[in-house]
Amino acid sequence: GLVKITIYDMLGNVINQLVNEVQSSGYKSIQWNATNNQGKPVSAGLYLYKIQTGDFVDTKKMILLK
Numbered sequence: 001g002l003v004k005i006t007i008y009d010m011l012g013n014v015i016n017q018l019v020n021e022v023q024s025s026g027y028k029s030i031q032w033n034a035t036n037n038q039g040k041p042v043s044a045g046l047y048l049y050k051i052q053t054g055d056f057v058d059t060k061k062m063i064l065l066k
Contacts, residue, residue, distance in 0.1 A: 004052040
């Protein structure tokens with residue numbers, strides 16, 4: 001199904017859209033290079049990531065350390 005993984009700052013602004021494509025089921029991994037959608041590096045701090053697929057939506061916190 002369609003999978004979306006989006007990274008937000010703590011104010012709710014979209015920082016980067018990592019995945020937005022149809023994928024088959026199974027285990028996947030992705031690595032974020034700590035840049036925004038324009039390719040500029042972001043500062044260290046607390047970020048949110050949101051995973052959406054079908055009826056499933058989950059949002060979690062992550063800490064970016066540099």
